[in-house]
Amino acid sequence: MSNEYSIEQIIKSPHAAVLCLAATEKGQFLASGGSDGVFLWNTKTGKQLKRPGGGGFRGDTTAMTWIHSEDNADEVLIYGTLRGYIICWKQIKNTNDFEELYCLHIGSATEITALDFDPPSRRLALSTRNGTIQVHKVDTQMKLHGHVSVIIQNCDPRAIYFLPNGESRNMIVFGCCSGKIYLLRGNDGTMIETYDAGGIIGHATVNTAKDVFGIDDPSEGIALYRVVDGAKVKTLPVKTTKTPRPRQVAFTQDSKIVVSGSDHGIIYVFERRDGSVSKLTTEGTAWVQTVTTASVNGISTIIAASSRDVGTDSSRIYIWKNKSQHLSDTDMVKDDELTWSSYKNWVIIGLLITLFLLNSTDFEELYCLHIGSTTEITALDFDPPSRRLVLSTRNGTIQVHKVDTQMKLHGHISVIIQNCDPRAIYFLPNGESRNMIVFGCRSGKIYLLRGNDGTMIETYDAGGIIGHATVNTAKDVFGLDDPSEGIALYHVVDRAKVKTLPVKTTKTPRPRQVAFTQDSKIAVSGSDHGIIYVFERRDGSVSKLTTEGTAWVQTVTTASVNGISTIIAASSRDVGTDSSRIYIWKNKSQHLSDTDMVKDDELTWSSYKNWAAIVRYFTVFTGLHLGVN
Structure with a gap:
């Protein structure tokens, strides 16, 4: 199961309470963070790192966030304190040591309760x-420049997050004692809407890409809601044995898993869709209501800590890792079976729309429709919250269909977009409208369409042919294949170009498919010479995966197979043989070692000469969305 975790580290922390x-x-x-300031740890070894200073007059540490920029690999920590101070620590280049850049008082002696950082706009929000x-712009020296400051009366905010809604970057604020959710305009802090959750909000976590947020209801458990309309979906129950107090909650594994602390030494780990639960135990029955999650070398990791002073001279920090991602291959799907039974979903394949219902490993065809054009279908995407399917054809037709329960x-x-x-x-998570972003090949343009009627909102020129594209709105990044250069990375919010990851060309440039994996930390591209390029998105470092020769392998996709990052590529030109090859690599650090990638068995379908049909079929099977090219 995806929620099977084993204890990796128990760290003895100097904090009385975390x-x-x-x-x-x-x-x-x-x-x-907690009493006596902030302590830093190496998650792999559990060892404490040197810190620039303690808590002192600043008070207990109450909120923190790491920030980074695309062009700088050094880590930066910003944290807030009980007495209203903001402190910034920056990693010293090429070391594991940190230095303090500044300590600022924000004009109030009131506790800082929450922080969030938005990398594309370089804005920091605090409550x-x-x-x-308050919203501050963060310059390249990490200094803060005041941008917005408003007060929400009777709010007592417990969590704050930016929303990816264009340059404005609206904010969602969760009030503790008020039990209300506030939507603020990002550029001036104006109140847009208020929702009543019906009770105390202990904490909150948000994933806009999956259209879900979870709030801690201290009396009941984790209440899940849709971002798009604020509708409540379900409550995942967490037992209380003492007077209800706020518990922290977090998502992991691309929000498939929801985690909550408790008042009795148990960490609750829920499968979000079916509500099944696993319970991670600590050393006793004390408060462990402080939790977070991380992806350590691509492995889903849950971290929790003692959250009340229990009269000892130290607290404990517990680190669990997902067993199915690094201990055993017995729970993994065999590569040659194509049995992704966890996807009770539907797929669309080929140049005509052929729809199947996935039921174990057997399929039945429900229908075959002609969409009114003999032109090739070039791309597909499906938006689960609105149940809409979008498709494009070679002649520029864009169609959106609603998909019913049958x-x-x-x-x-x-x-139709001419030329x-x-x-x-791809769909964009911008509310009920669900706008769309379209990437034109020969036009070299990016088109933004209104989701409710297809009206053109904006057009951007990428400056050359676009071979393919991949999008992650939650990380505010999309990648374009520039057939002559490589993968061009852009911000979604303002379409600003960040960098180009170079891919060698040895033949006449042709479109290459590109994909993200490991929560978009990794960008992948095919090539015209038998190499798959695997880039670290932030620093541009590259690994090269080899195939059997120097042929075209420009067809690629990625998947998370039982939580393990998987890269899949295929022969993309007819080379006169009776079969093509599909190659599957898995991340070794997630189940074998800490070095790069391992190549699994090849798959050959000698009965199929049309590589395109097979790869499209396979891409939909293994992809995390229904965008097929």
Whole structure:
């Protein structure tokens, strides 16, 4: 099961009580905050790192977040304290040591309760106990520049997050004692909407890409809601044995798993969809209501800590890792079986729409529809919250269909973009409208369409042919294949180009497929010479996966197979043989060792000469979305 975890480390911390935890994006560093300030830890060894200073006059550490930029690999920690101070620590280049850059008082002696950082806009949001909400712009030297400051009366904010809604970057604030959820406009802090959760909110966690947020209801458990309309989905029950107090909650494994602390020494680990639960035990029955999650070398990791002073001279920090990702291959799907039974979903394949219902490993065809054009279908994407399917054709037709519970399609929108030749299309999580982003191949343009009627909102010129594209709105990044150069990375929010990851060309440039994996930390590209390029997105370092020769392997996708990052590539030009090859690599650090990638058995379908049909079929099977090119 995906929620099977084993204890990896138990760290003896100098804190009497740990109030907050935060891990870096790659999971190598952990910060713990509470009494006596902040302590830093190496998650792999459990060893304490040197810290620039203690708590002192600043008070207990109450909130923290790690921040980073695409062009700087050094980690930066910003944390807030009980007495209203903001402190910034920065990693010293090429070391595991940190230095303090500044300590600022934000103009209030009130506790800082929450922090969030938005990398694309380089904005930091903070909240204080008295309801103050501030937004600061963070420059390249990590200095803060005040941007917005408002007060929400009678709020007592417990969590704050940015939402990916364009340049405004609206914010969602969760009030503790008020039990209300506030939506604020990002550019000026104006209140847009208020929702009543019906009770105390102890904590909250948000994943806009999956259209879900979870709030801690101290009396009941984790209440799950949709982001798009604020509708409550379900409550995952967490037992209480003492007077109810706020518990921290977190998502992991791309929000498939929801984690909560407790008042009795148990960490609750839920499968979000079916509500099944595993319980992780600590050393006793004390408060362990401080939790966070991380991806350490790609392995889902849960971290929890003692959250009440129990009269000892130290607290404990517990680190669990997902067993199915690094201990055994017995729980993994065999590569040559194609049995992704956890996906009770549907797939769409080929140049005509052919729809199947997945039931174990058997399929039945429900229907085959002609969409009114003999032109090739070039891309597909499905949006689960709105149950909409979008498709594009070679002549620039964009169609949106609503999918009913019987999997039948109901035409919703049909528009044509002239001279587009779309190569990829994706929904954007912008509320009920669900706008779409379309990538034109020969036009070299990026089109933003309104989701409810297909109206063109904006057009951007990428400056050259777009061979393919991949998008992760939660990380505010999309990657374009520039056939002459490599993978061009952009921000979603403002379409600003970040960098190009170079891919060698040895023949006439042709489109290559690109994909993200490991929560978009890794970018993958095919090539024209038998090499799959695997880039670290932040620092641009590259690993090269080899195939059997120097042929075209420009067809790629990625998957998470039982939580293990998997790269899949295939022969993408007819080389005159009776079969093509599909190659599957898995991340070795997730189940074998800490070095790069391992190549699994090859798969050959000698009965199929049309590589495109097979790869499209396989891509949908293994992809995390229904975008097929």
